[in-house]
Amino acid sequence: MGLFEAPERASATTMARLVVANPFLPERIALEREILGPDFVDVHSDWNLRPGSGAIHPNLEGLERRVTALVDHAHERLADGHVPDDDERDVFDLLVLVLLYYRYRTRFDEVVAHDLENPGRCLPVAFYAEFERDGRRLLTIPGAALDAAAELPHLFSMFYQFRRAFFEIFNNIVGVSAPIVALRAAVWQSIFGHDLRRYRRVLYERTNDVTTLITGPSGTGKELVARAIGLAHYIPFDPKARNFTENYTGLFHALNISALSPTLVESELFGHRRGSFTGAIADRRGWLENCSRQGTVFLDEIGDLDRRIQVKLLRVLQTRTFQPIGETESRRFPGKIVAATNLDLREELDAGRCRPDFFYRLCSDMISTPTLHEQLRDTPGQLRILVTFLATRLVGTDEAESIADEVVAWIEEHLGLDYEWPGNVRELEQCVLNIVMHSRYRPIVPSRAEPFQDLARLVADGALTLEEITRRYCTLVYAKTRNYERTAQLLDIDRRTVKSKIDLDLLERLDHGPR
Template sequence: MEKTDVLPRDAQSILELAARSMFDLFANASEGMLLVDRQGKVVWINEQYKRFLPALGYARVEDFVGHPVSSVVHNTQLHHVLETGKPILIDLLSNRAGTFGVSRIPLRDSSGEVIGALGIVLFDHPETNLQPLINKFAALQRELDEARRELASQRSSGQRRAKYTFASFVGGSPAVVELKRLARRAAQSGSPVLLLGETGSGKELLAHAIHAVSSHPNGPFVTVNIAAVPDTLLEAEFFGVAPGAYTGAERKGRDGKLKLADGGTLFLDEIGDMPPGLQAKLLRALQEGEFEPLGSNRLLRFEAKVIAATSRDLVRLVREGKFREDLYYRLNVLPIRVPPLRERRSDIPALVEALGEELAQRSGLPQPEYTPEAMDLLAAQLWRGNVRELRNVLEQAALLGDSSRIDGERITRVLRETGIEQLEAPLSAAAPARVAPEGGVRPLAEQVAELERSAIATALTACGGNKVAAARMLGISRATLYERLDANVLN
């Protein structure tokens, strides 16, 4: 019992001695020390610290001691130590007096409460005292900067992961279901894929989706928009440039899109705009799986899935001699036609909802709500610019008024101001009956179609233009109703 009573007293004595020794050590060996109380007011500085006062702008000690530390020491963090109770063992402090290596330690009473903090200036020439650390930090910073430059180079050159999947291609119409089926089959093949479709129909989105379910979804997805690159730069864009290949070339050289796409997917957007002189070189690269950078005699190999897309008539370009026939057949292994929006009108309500959500997330505006009349007008357009044009109209309509409820009047105003061509008759109007030939009976199909148009128009009128209610009244699905409306308008 007596032994256990002695040990705590000895331990306490040792702790007190250690505390005094450490304090004396720092007070004598450091470049300066100061103490602040619980309120952050400076209560003491040692002799070494006094030499910093003139540089800090204080002629007398009393002008410094007794004042809040945050008001007399610029950039100090001692108030954070008081608030958190956690030490900052080593840090760099810069102010009018210079740059210093410092340490900040909270002081506690016997109950563990923070009653103040000790600030220690460890050294006043960090560039000398911390040279090994500075060298290591500089090396790490160089590596980080190099990695950032490489990442920026990859982004600027189009190297990235796929941003979209098949779920991003909104629609459940028969045309879209068949499109996705063909695209999924194409993704599992190593053969080139040719996407044919009008501008704004979703060819690039579909290319991303094909890459995402291919055998190399984690590989790079590299895009070359041929129409956006000047003809004089396309060869370097595709094949890259060897170091010092020509005057003004980068000293380290530059990788082309073929090299960047190795192990992934190469998406050739607007392939129909490729100049004839480059078509032969691209054909050879695709056939042989190898190419030479500009200014180099060294062959580089690459293996990538090739997806080409165009809104132009390649067959006509081949006939006119503007597109190589052999390159056309090389790319036309798995052709997929992307239907225009006017051929899948039943997808418009789902597209409007998806685009509205996208707009709300991007702009911070409330989710738009469309009246039945507004939806009818949107479904009745020709949409020559397809989904891209639809997105533009929806965004204009959302920004045009203060209310998130978008009615037919607002849609009409946007359509009129943008000059978008509208169909002559609204979808809810029954088409005029066709007159039978004199003395004859009209074909049964015509009579059935006329009866169907009349029934649909009656249901829409009874339901105030609400297609969901009209479809329910007619006993058909909403998709079937939109298909019937499409047929009645387009035929």
């Protein structure tokens, strides 16, 4: 007789498949339906689309009852002297893991909440002793113990990581459209890989070696995706101190490259020594040095990175080492790099503005964020979901629904559901704010030619000074290229001059138009 009787074997095998399935793909719900059969509850069964519903959905409670029964029956046969073969041990191991996860998932949610309320502090986790006793009892067989019994602190860390991943993915990636579902699934894979068993064995220690590149138009939430990845990093649990070694809330470090000069970018990243350049009046540690093994450095607008700094960052990606400005001793970077750009880096590569070796180091893990138009074309109801989310963030839950009613009604009447939303979710947020404050929104959608025509008219009228002409023209060209070096080449001026001449107010207005 096997470890599982014939009627149980298929259910146990399917349950094991469910453990390693990507929870944000439709396959996950299909497996739940297969396991539960007639007990499957159709109402809101797509809990993986809705934040908060996963902890209480009756299908998950049904799965916990099923896996408890399977594990209990297997223990009875183990007590009767059955010696499982390798395949049975693997299935039994996965069943115990899913049982432990379901049993303690809400307790891990409390740890996440405590970390958010106590940033910078690593608080004791009181229920670990209970978890350890439970785990050793469930994973022990007569005469031997499965390997997992010796790695309970590691499993404890993984379960905590799972709950943070759910929280951050749901909190940062909002909606139910197919592009958003695919984005959530891609983010989960960027955190855990496609094979959760491999992640458990070895990959959890090596994900820092994989650089994640997020691409997509402006306003599509690339930094939010980066936060979801960075804040769901693996954090070891210390069984002696009874706490996690880091509070996860302080492990994400963002740097916007396009907002700083190359010297400042270099200093922010690598740090510098006193006197290494004009203005370096004291030693300064950069983000690469301040970042811990569990931390993430996010480089926004990586396409604007100076080629000279590309060489230095390439060394970090290849060897995990760097040197602060003005120092010859190498330091080690232990954390993870996530980068983002709204440029087509292949075009930048072809144009010679991006080094090939740097590009290929960046693209080991690539995620693309969908436009708002793509989301609404797939699921028109996504509009209300996003408006409600934005309104809740603005005024809280009490007024959010009434604001959503007002905003959606205004959009349907004045813009129509086929409006392109060239500024994506960022534009939608401004639309919500305008309607809340003024009961209207006036989108700025200039044609590509209009800004240059306006400049020509003002020049012909003698309405601008030479400085104003220079600033406007530099800004218009940069708005098309989105690259300081390329703009400098086109205008035959120094890159630093371009950056000093950009009119940020004009650039912000242009950003509401199509890119």
